[in-house]
Amino acid sequence: MGTAAKSGKPVKLTIDGVKVTVPEGTSVMRAAAEAGLQIPKLCATDSLDAFGSCRLCVVEIEGRRGTPASCTTPVHPGMVVHTHSDKVRRIRKGVMELYISDHPLDCLTCAANGDCELQDMAGAVGLRDVRYQAPEKAPLANHFSARDTSGVANPEWLPKDDSNPYFSYDPSKCIVCSRCVRACEEVQGTFALTIQGRGFDSRVSPGAAGDDFLSSDCVSCGACVQACPTATLQEKSVIEMGTPERSVVTTCAYCGVGCSFKAE
Ligand code: FES
Incomplete structure (x- = not known):
């Protein structure tokens, strides 16, 4: 903040x-x-x-x-x-309209429905209609090796990365806020994530083009998943079982860092 x-x-x-x-x-x-x-x-x-x-x-x-x-x-x-x-x-509404123009409108079936900051902010700024549409995108050759493209709004150009055993990455839902990249750096100190591309083609990437999360430097700490304001980075347990009805915040005693985790 x-x-x-x-x-x-x-x-x-x-x-x-x-x-x-x-x-x-x-x-x-x-x-x-x-x-x-x-x-x-x-x-x-x-x-x-x-x-x-x-x-x-x-x-x-x-x-x-x-x-x-x-x-x-x-x-x-x-x-x-x-x-x-x-x-x-007026400015906020216009900014939010641009975000939504490039975002899948599948809220009702999305795993983050009801627990999505993008959804909350769209409501907070009073967005009702979107006048714009993102341009057609060309397929990204070997951006990373996608293993599961099911359920992606447009898997041709934004393949889902399901390689990590604990979470999935769906770039079609990414707003490129960089919270995951900063969490990886500032919370975990791993520097596994970066932003590649520009404009509509910019996206979070786990390392060089061609890398997926499993083959990257990611240590599966989950800091990026906690930081994500949409369903772009989503725990697989949430996708399978839905959003927990209640949660507790606990502090890990494993090391001296004192990271806090939200758990159902
Ligand atoms: Fe200030 Fe995003 S919250 S620019």
């Missing part, structure tokens, strides 16, 4: 008419959350460094041109921020 400064000079600002005081270096998004104001987001999380890629969290700041991402913008004394002006609502 952007930077959370633990100490530093107190900074006073106003967000949506609410006066907030947070430590210097805190992000606008975090300051808004401190004030009980939620700003829509997709690429920001509490546990990863701010990245500013999804542009859903844009805000207006009085005296400043443009609409900066609140997750990467630090607070300044006297700042006056508007998080839900007509302009930012």
